Amino acid sequence: MTQSVVIQVGQCGNQIGCCFWDLALREHAAVNQKAIYDEAISSFFRNVDTRVVGDGGSISRGKICSLKARAVLIDMEEGVVNEILQGPLRDVFDSKQLITDISGSGNNWAVGHKVFGSLYQEQILEKLRKSAEHCDCLQCFFIIHSMGGGTGSGLGTFLLKVLEDEFPEVYRFVTSVYPSGEDDVITSPYNSMLAMKELNEHADCVLPIDNQSLFDIISKIDLMVNSGKLGTTIKPKSLVTSSVGAFKKRQEKPFDAMNNIVANLLLNLTSSARFEGSLNMDLNEISMNLVPFPQLHYLVSSLTPLYTLADVNIPSRRLDQMFSDAFSKDHQLIRADPKHSLYLACALMVRGNVQISDLRRNIERLKPSLRFVSWNQEGWKTSLCSVPPVGHSHSLLALANNTCVKPTFIELRERFTRLYRKRAHLHHYLQIEGMEESCFTEAMSSLSALIQEYNQLDATKSMPAEELPRLSVAV
Numbered sequence: 001m002t003q004s005v006v007i008q009v010g011q012c013g014n015q016i017g018c019c020f021w022d023l024a025l026r027e028h029a030a031v032n033q034k035a036i037y038d039e040a041i042s043s044f045f046r047n048v049d050t051r052v053v054g055d056g057g058s059i060s061r062g063k064i065c066s067l068k069a070r071a072v073l074i075d076m077e078e079g080v081v082n083e084i085l086q087g088p089l090r091d092v093f094d095s096k097q098l099i100t101d102i103s104g105s106g107n108n109w110a111v112g113h114k115v116f117g118s119l120y121q122e123q124i125l126e127k128l129r130k131s132a133e134h135c136d137c138l139q140c141f142f143i144i145h146s147m148g149g150g151t152g153s154g155l156g157t158f159l160l161k162v163l164e165d166e167f168p169e170v171y172r173f174v175t176s177v178y179p180s181g182e183d184d185v186i187t188s189p190y191n192s193m194l195a196m197k198e199l200n201e202h203a204d205c206v207l208p209i210d211n212q213s214l215f216d217i218i219s220k221i222d223l224m225v226n227s228g229k230l231g232t233t234i235k236p237k238s239l240v241t242s243s244v245g246a247f248k249k250r251q252e253k254p255f256d257a258m259n260n261i262v263a264n265l266l267l268n269l270t271s272s273a274r275f276e277g278s279l280n281m282d283l284n285e286i287s288m289n290l291v292p293f294p295q296l297h298y299l300v301s302s303l304t305p306l307y308t309l310a311d312v313n314i315p316s317r318r319l320d321q322m323f324s325d326a327f328s329k330d331h332q333l334i335r336a337d338p339k340h341s342l343y344l345a346c347a348l349m350v351r352g353n354v355q356i357s358d359l360r361r362n363i364e365r366l367k368p369s370l371r372f373v374s375w376n377q378e379g380w381k382t383s384l385c386s387v388p389p390v391g392h393s394h395s396l397l398a399l400a401n402n403t404c405v406k407p408t409f410i411e412l413r414e415r416f417t418r419l420y421r422k423r424a425h426l427h428h429y430l431q432i433e434g435m436e437e438s439c440f441t442e443a444m445s446s447l448s449a450l451i452q453e454y455n456q457l458d459a460t461k462s463m464p465a466e467e468l469p470r471l472s473v474a475v
Contacts, residue, residue, distance in 0.1 A: 001039035002139035002273065004283070005131045006071045007159060010112075010152030012177050013144040014073055014080045015255065019263035020144075021069050021092055023390075027267060030390045031275070035064045040274045044070055046134055068094050070134065072127045074159075076116055076151045077104040097127050105150025109191040110432035110439075112154020113198075120155075124162060132167065139273075140171040140283045142266065147195050148179035148188030157198030164202050171283060173269075174203045175262060178334070178408060180212035181415070187425050189415040190440070196412070197443040200450060204287050206298045207265065207399075208408060210334035214258035217306055220330070221257075264389065265301055265333065268397035271351050272383040278356060281349060281383030289381040290345045290401045295450055299347075299399045300338055302331040305392070319354065319394065323362040326398040327370065334408055341404035342461050343372045345379035352394030354384060371461060406454040413447055420444075 008017030028041050037047040045067040069092045075081050078100045084093065099120055105112040132138050141163055145156030163172050176199065179188040199206050272281045291297045304325040326348070329337040350359060359382055372379050389395050419425065420440060429435050 001042060002137045002282070003043055003070060003135040004140040004142055004270065004273075005128075005135070005138065006044070006069070006142045006144065007074065007128075008071065009074045009143065009145040009156040009159065010149055011075060011077065011080045012146035012149065013152055013156065014075055014084065016144050016175070016177070016259045016262045017071065017073070018084050018087075018089060019256075019259045020266050021071070021089055023260070023263050023267055025067070025089075025092070027390055031387055037061060037064050041067070042136075043270065043274045046070060067092060070131060072097050072099070072124075072131060074099045074120075074124070074151075074155060076101040076112065076155065078102055097131065099123055099127065105154055106428075107148075107185045107187050107191065108150045108428055108432070109154040109187075109194045110429045110435045112150045112152075112156070113158045113194070114154075114432050114434045116151070116155050117158035121158075121162065124159065125166060128163070128166065132170075138167070138170055140173055141167070143172065143174045144262075144266075145174070146177040146179070147192040148177075148183055148185045150191065152177075153191040153195035157195045157202070160198055160202035171287060172202065172204045173283070174199060174206045175209060175266065176206055177209045177211060177262070178412070180210065180215070181411070183211070187419075187428070189412065189419050190425070190429065192412055193416040193443045193447060194439065196409075196450075197446040200295055200446050203297060205291065207269075207301050208298055208334050208405060209262055209265075209301075210408065211258070213333055213335050214261055216335075217261065217330075218257045221306070261303065261306070261333070265303060265397065267389065268303065268349055268351060268395060269399075271385045271387065271389075272349060275385050275387040277383065277385035277387075279359075279382060279384040281347070281381065285381065286347060286399065289379075290347055290399060292344055292376070292401070293453070296344065296401065296453060298401070298405045300336050300402050300405055301333045302326045302328075302338075302398045302400075303333070304331050304396050304398075306331060319358055320362060320365070322394065322396050323348075323366060326396050327366060332404075334405065336402070336404035336407070338400050338402040338404045339370060341371070341402050341406075342457055343370055343379060344401040344403075344457070345376060345381065346370075346372075346401070347381040347383075347399040349383045349385070349397040349399070350394065351385045351396075352388030352392060353386075354394050356384060359384065373457065374460060403454045403458050406451060406458070409447060409451050409454075413444070413451070416444065 006017060008014045024044055032038060032041060047064055048066045048068050050066045071093060073081050073093060081098060081100050101116065105116060143156060143159060145152035147153050160172060179185065179192060273283055290299060304322050325331050327339050348359065363380055430437065
C-alpha cells in the first residue's frame with residue numbers, strides 16, 4: 001500500500017485541508033469499526049504511541065492508538081492554523097509539522113515566493129523529509145492552495161519546485177482554487193498569473209477549482225431546500241459534511257460548504273488507492289492516462305451526487321442519471337462546459353454498489369455526445385471502488401482533460417492585462433528583491449503559450465476521427 005502527504009498552504013489551503021481530514025476520519029471510522037490500523041488508514045495516517053517520546057512511537061499494525069495525519073501545514077499568518085490547533089482536530093496534527101509566521105504575505109505573490117520561500121526553505125525541506133521518512137512507499141504529494149492570495153499562490157508554488165528537486169519520483173497533485181471575478185483581493189490577477197507559470201512548469205496534475213462555481217452549486221442547493229422541492233429536509237448530523245449547522249453560516253459566503261465539496265473531491269480521488277474494488281486506479285495511472293502532453297495537465301473535475309454533500313436529503317439520483325450529471329456544466333467545479341469542448345481523455349472514478357457492466361453501458365451511451373481528439377477516441381480510464389462515501393449508495397468523480405478549461409485561463413489573462421496595462425500596484429512587487437518586470441512578461445508568455453496549445457486542439461474539433469489501419473492477418 002502506498003502513502004500520500006498533504007501539504008496545505010495559506011488560509012484557503014488550511015481551511016480545505018481541515019475539512020478533508022475531518023471527512024477522511026469519518027469515512028475510515030464508518031468502514032473500520034473495529035479500530036484496527038490497516039493499510040487503508042495508513043495511506044493518510046500514522047499510528048503513534050503517544051507514550052513514546054520522539055519518533056520511535058510509530059505502530060505499523062494492531063489497534064489504533066493515536067492517529068496523526070500525514071500533513072504539513074504552512075501559513076504565514078497564525079490565525080487559521082491556531083484555530084485548527086484549538087479545534088476538535090488538534091490531536092490529529094503533529095505540532096512538529098507546522099510552519100507559521102505572524103506577518104502574512106500581504107496578498108503579494110512576490111513576498112510569499114521570494115521572501116518567505118528563501119526564509120523558510122530549509123524548514124520546509126526538513127518537514128517534508130520527516131514526512132517522507134514516515135512512509136513505506138511515498139507515492140504522491142497533494143498540495144492544496146489558492147491562486148489569489150500571497151501565501152497560497154507564492155509559497156504554494158515555491159513549494160512545487162522544492163518538491164520537484166528533492167522528490168523527483170513522487171507525483172505532485174495540486175488542488176488550486178482560482179479567484180472569482182468579484183474577488184476582494186485587488187492584486188489576485190497578478191498573483192494568479194505568476195502562480196500559473198509555476199504550475200505549468202512544476203506540477204504533474206492540477207485540479208483547478210473555481211470559487212464562483214462552488215458558490216453557484218451551494219446557492220442551487222439552498223434554493224432547492226428553501227423552495228421545498230422534492231420534499232427536501234436538512235439532515236441535522238450528516239457524516240458527509242464536516243460542519244454541523246453549516247446552513248446557518250451560509251447566508252453570506254458559504255465557505256464551509258464550498259470547502260467540503262473540494263474535500264470530497266480529494267476523498268473520491270484517493271478512494272481507489274485506499275479501499276478495495278473490482279477495478280482499482282492508482283494515482284500514478286491518473287497522470288499516465290490523462291496527461292498526453294506535459295503542459296496540458298489541468299483536469300476538470302465534476303462530482304455527483306452533489307446535493308447530499310451539503311446535508312440535503314434528496315432522493316438518490318438514478319445510476320444512469322448520475323453519469324449524465326457528471327458531464328453537465330452544472331456539476332463542474334470550474335465554470336466550464338466539457339460536453340461542447342474537446343476531450344483529450346477522461347477518467348470515471350465510481351464508488352459504491354456499481355457493476356462494471358453499468359460503467360460500460362453508460363460510457364457507450366454517452367460516447368456519441370462527447371467529442372474526443374481524433375487520435376484518442378477510446379481515451380477512457382475507469383475505476384470501481386466498493387466502498388461508497390458515507391451516507392451514499394454510490395458516487396462518481398469524473399476527471400476530464402478537456403479544452404473547456406481554456407476560458408478560465410483567457411479570463412485570467414484579461415484580468416491581468418487590465419491591471420498590468422496601467423502598471424497598477426506593480427511597485428509593491430518590484431520592490432521585493434529578486435522580482436523584475438520580466439517575471440510578469442514571462443508569466444504572461446507562459447499562459448499565452450498554454451492557451452495557444454488549447455486553441456490548436458480546438459481547431460481539430462471538426463476533423464473526422466482517424467481511420468487507423470487494421471492489422472491484416474494472412475490465412
